Amino acid sequence: MYRYDEFDHTLVAERIATFRRQVQRRLSGDLTEDQFKPLRLMNGLYLQLHAYMLRVNIPYGCLSARQLRQLAYIARRYDRNFGHFTTRQNIQYNWIRLDETPDVLAALAEVEMNAMQSSGNCVRNITADQYAGRARDEVEDPRPWCELIRQWSILHPEFSYLPRKFKIAVSGAPVDRAAVKFHDVGLYLRRNADGVVGFEVIAGGGQGRLPYVGHTIRDWLPKEDLLSYLEAILRIYNLGGRRDNPQKARIKVQVNALGPDEFRRLVDEEWAQIRRSALLAVPRAEIERIAAYFADPAWEVLADDPVAVTRQRGVDPGFDDWYRANVVAHRTPGYAIVNLSLKAPGIAPGDLTADQMDKVADLADRFSIGELRVSHRQNLVFPDVRQGDLPALWQELRALSLATPNIGQLTDIIACPGLDFCSLANARAIPVAQDLSRHFGDAAVLQDVGELTINISGCMNACGHHHVGNIGILGVEKNGQEFYQLTLGGSSGEDASLGDRLGRSISAADVPPAIDAIVARYRALRLADERFLDTYRRVGIEPFKEAVYGARAREVA
Amino acid sequence: MGLVRGGSLVPDPFTDASSLGELPAGVPLIISLEQWQVRRDELLARGQPLGLRLRSDQSPTRIADDLAHFAVVALEFPKYRDGRAYTHARILKERLGYTGEIRAVGDVLQEQLHFMQRCGFNSFDVVAPDAEQAWRTVAGDHTVWYQATGDGRPRALDRRHRR
């Protein structure tokens, strides 16, 4: 993992000192709420329905056991004993006091974490594939590049007052686990025809009220040009992004209004001016310095599929279910990537209590070289587990309710905080997820259905990624009551697509039966082991409309 | 309110005539791009120093060839949230090579002074009641930067690898 040096520490400490002064000025009445709001937002502090909420960055999803213990400490000392992992590799605390926020930030800084730019119209937390550096299908580890981008983006003097927020995601693998095409800028590490690794650059993707799949604006960018090219994009956006209407201020609107070709031309024109600029040159020594933090740990020489594991899978169906759903191939023989499901039946997706955090940190030390990851699907990952340890780890995770065998399946639901916490919400999201996870608790059904994602957002802002769920659920308000709008066929992967609206919105009580009907229709229509998404793409929306709304589907939709 | 330059409150020799129809006689003026385009000869004939005020939707590249006529280029922040002038300032200084006064005008708040300075602004028409105090408050906020700009300050990474 990256470690702060004296410069990183100083930068964060100075930022906290400034914010401490700003909080003092607010508390003493020197600053009005209007003046203070942008300052607190730049430090990750929101005012939500019930209290202040602090959003903390987990840069590109990497977390150490030590950091997780500190997050547990903060949850206990300053909050209500839990935290909520979001779709952007952040953790949110829901009950932070304004007057204690500088202390919380100082506690984070002790473990080299911060909340800088987790809100505001600036470059947000850089996100990445949660299996980075460990996945078998990876072209190259994206983490050093993420760290380089992180540093370039923090307190950027030119780009701290952009038209709107700016999200960047990076994947080092062709299989996209980071929703790269739904970011303001998305990067895939790719080999060109000569076998040289560079970046495919995607721009203008996003969700929210105006969802778009991003466009490739450069097929292949030399790695050493990364910062100058990003700077060119940000500059074109800073100058040309709309500032008259916040709904239309994201880069996706600019890219799609200009058309990707014209946008590319503008970026290239600017890039030609700054590409060779010494101001943006990154010496090889710095790239090597950063990369060294992500060097492979000293893995043991082990063989794949130890007998003990194979035997246990044969005799223990519970273990076998978990193994098949939650354990992923590691690029090193004898090791495995293990997903910790934060989606046990009836649990708020992405929530973890302080006690669980402490215990997970201990398990990470024992089983995963002290490191873990956070995924955009709101789960945790142990990246470096010896396969021989899997049965023991499974037992431990089961005791913590973190071994539900459902990764990527029906009950691995993404849900935003919704109207239970969020001041922008139209409807609750968490209770819908809880209902569904209880409703589909049967492991046999889950397994039979296989890969199927459900994503729930409490409003059009789409923090719960409803547009890209295979089944999306959007909370809407009608006459003061909560209703839910279903969409089908979304995908956040490399085969990105936006979901199609199924029909009129339904009540919360009707959601589980509607999902039942969709799932039943899928099972009836699928060919062999076809995924839900593939069946949907083959047969279209009509059979599902009919399944949910009956024969009158067309009239009422 | 007041103009801060070099860390202190300074008198402003210029009169901002950018929104006036009648141009006051005998004083250095700051004018708009439109005034410059229409009354260029008249303005040059005055023999007084000139300043140009650009809105945030007016790029300094539009007057690249005329920059030598201006002692001041004032870049406007209509709202502090409108960050276009940060880019304009960098282009003005780093690309067009302008070495005169780059003045931040409009909604210029204490909290933005640091970023402005790094982008090339060297004078600030600060909104705070005590502009000099505002400047002093934030002057020492940062000693480490991740980015290089035309102000020549070294990045963290430059300092890391300096032996």
Added chain:
Amino acid sequence: MTGQMILANRLTDGRVVFLAADGRWVDDIAGGAVATAPGVASQLLATARVAESRNAVIEPCLIDIRQVAGHRQPVAWREAIRATGPTVRTDLPA
């Protein structure tokens, strides 16, 4: 009984508070002042705005309430959730 109350977030900790008859801000909806007569609501709001300008609270607003099973409850669902807290994670201590 229906009426109107003032709800806001307290500056220091952001918690939801209600304006009481004596001008204090209280955590419990039961302790807040209820305006039933015309004119009283605008007086309450004026008091709240003064408190806002003195930086005691943020975004005070007038909400409609009604009695449900002997308890006061905001009419709007959003404000009802604000008054009583999230409907989830009730397992954790306040």
